[in-house]
Amino acid sequence: MKNENVHAIIGPQRTTEAKFVAKLGEKAHVPILSFSATSPFLSPNHNPFFIQTTQDDSAQVKALATLIQAYGWREVITINEDTDYGNDLILCLIDAFQEVDVRLPYRSVISPSSKESDILKELNNLKEMQTRIFLVHMRASLASKFFVLVKNSGMMSEGYAWIMTQGLSSSLDTIDSKVLDSMQGVLGIRPYIQISKGLEDFERRWKTNLTSGKANYKTFGLNLIGLQAYDSIWALAMAVEKANIDNSSFLKQNARESKVDLAAIGVSEIGLRLLNTIASTRFQGLSGKFYLVKGQLKASTFEIFNVIGQTKRIIGYWNTKKGLSKEVDDIYTIAYSVSKDNLKQPSKDNLKQPVWPGDTTNQPKKLRIGVPARDGFNEFIKVEWCPRTNKPKVSGFSxxxxxxxxxxxxxxxxxxxxxxxxxxxxxxxxxxxLLYQIKLKVNF
Known part of the structure; x- marks a missing residue:
């Protein structure tokens, strides 16, 4: 910005970097576009020149809460990496889970620099707890080490359930096949990418250009982050042309000679105009419709998948209007008529049958204990109902x-x-x- 008169920046890719550069962009009136920094606390309300050309992590929390509610789980343990990226999402999850009466009895925080012995110690701690449902929020670099240790600890077996958030789910194509072998039965959630002719043509050119004249050259598939990076470049290019910003300069520049002096950065004279032009840019990109709402990419449909072998088998979809469903619909062109009751009471029947860890279709579940609900002798057994959630609360000496x-x-x-x-x-x-229901095998 000081030495080259840069008027827009694409990146940075990580939350910590983004928080710093966003403040720099605000000072110099330079739009900062990030296609992979997903922290909910990078809101344009606090960073007016920062644009998230991706969905922030808070967009997925209701989908995660609905998924967990559909399987009837009341307790979930979160496992996140100890970084801004890993910690910022948890606060949003707590609120979303409280709305559906799901408890977080324990939160496991793992440093990206942890040794294998440290991770194994924490896994042994988790094995001794009652809850067997885990939600993992970390980047692929840490997850590649973590899930191998999970399997070696015997925790990728029948009775356990593992769910990945969108950041890791969108990066599975970069994970080694041997690591995927340790993730069999894991569920993941990530934004849905609609297959289009433009996307198919681009993938064909991508593979051709990278492998042309290169024997035994291995290419990774195009994931969501890569596609959003491509769309971000297009959005900026379209905005630059539309805003007509040729021969623009910085105002109020400081004459200091230091190349790293932040105080020497001036103010871009076209920064605000370029920012507004980017915000109003609309087009059909490779990753979906490019449509910003208050400086953030508009939330779309999420797909829910099950890791089986080396593939990701889609078992369903979720969006705010329809909730869970086995089939995907175009959220931008189809208007749904769904009652609030249907969205509040999601069912696993709206998803295809997953294969759980341990190569089983038996859902990880809890022991159901029947409790009599009678007047009198409340000191021994008392059943109350929460007025907010209509969920039972059982107490008493027994x-x-x-x-x-x-x-x-x-x-x-x-x-x-x-x-x-x-x-x-x-x-x-x-x-x-009540006891006779056991003989009758009645599930009440």
Whole structure:
């Protein structure tokens, strides 16, 4: 900006870098476009010259909460890398999970520089806990080491469930095939990319140009981050032409000779005009429709996939209007009519059957414990209903004894208390009648 009169910057790629450069862009009125810095705290409300040409991480939290709710899980342990990228999302997840009554009993934070022994120690700690449902939020570099250790620890087996956030899910093409072997049965969520003729033609040219005249040359597939980088360049190029910014300069430049003196940077005279032009740019890109809302790429449909072998099998889709579904629809051209009740009560039946860790179709679940709901003797068993979520809360001396015994067990026992009630929340019968449901194999 000082020495070359740069009027726009594409990048930086990481959250920490982006936070610094965004402030620099604000000072000099230079638009900063990032296609991969996804922190929710990089909002243009605080950084007016910073543009996220990607969806920020908060866009996925409702999709993740809906997915977990659909499988009936009440507790999830988050595992994230100890960086700005890893930590910023967790605050958004806490709020989203509270809305669907999902608890986060423990948060595991792993440094990218951790030794294998440190990660194994933390995995052994997780094995001793009751919860077997894990949500992983980290970059591919750390995940490549982490999931191999997960499998070696026996935690990629039946009874466990692993879910990846969009950052890692969108980078799986860069992960070695041997690492993918340790991720069998993992679920992932990432923005859906609609296959178009333009995308197919570009991929064909991409492979041809890279492999032409190069024997045994291996190319990686085009992932979301690469496609959004390409679309970001196009967006900036279109905006530059439209804004007609030839022969522009910086104003109020400081005459200091130091090439690294930040105080010597002036103010771009066309920065605000270029920023507004970028914000209003619309086109159909390779990664989807390029459409910015308040300086951020408009949220789109997410696809949910299951790692099986070396492939990512799509088991469903999610968007804010339709919720979960087995088939994808064009969110930009189709108007949906879906009741709020349907969105609040998602079902795994709206997804295709996944293959879980341990090569099984049996969903990881908890022990269901029937509890009588009767008036009287509340000191022993008491069933209450949360007015906000309409979820049961079970307490009393009998429950305290059960939990104390559970704490002494040398192995985890995932469980949930299920009141024996009618659809109206009234008692469904006596204690003897509750026990008889076991013989009848009734799932209430």
């Amino acid at each position: 429950i305290d004894v059960f939990l104390a015994v559970l704490h002494m067990l040398p192995f985890p026992l995932p469980h949930e208390f299920v009141p024996y009630v009618t659809k109206n929340g009234q008692s469904a019968g006596t204690y003897d009648e």
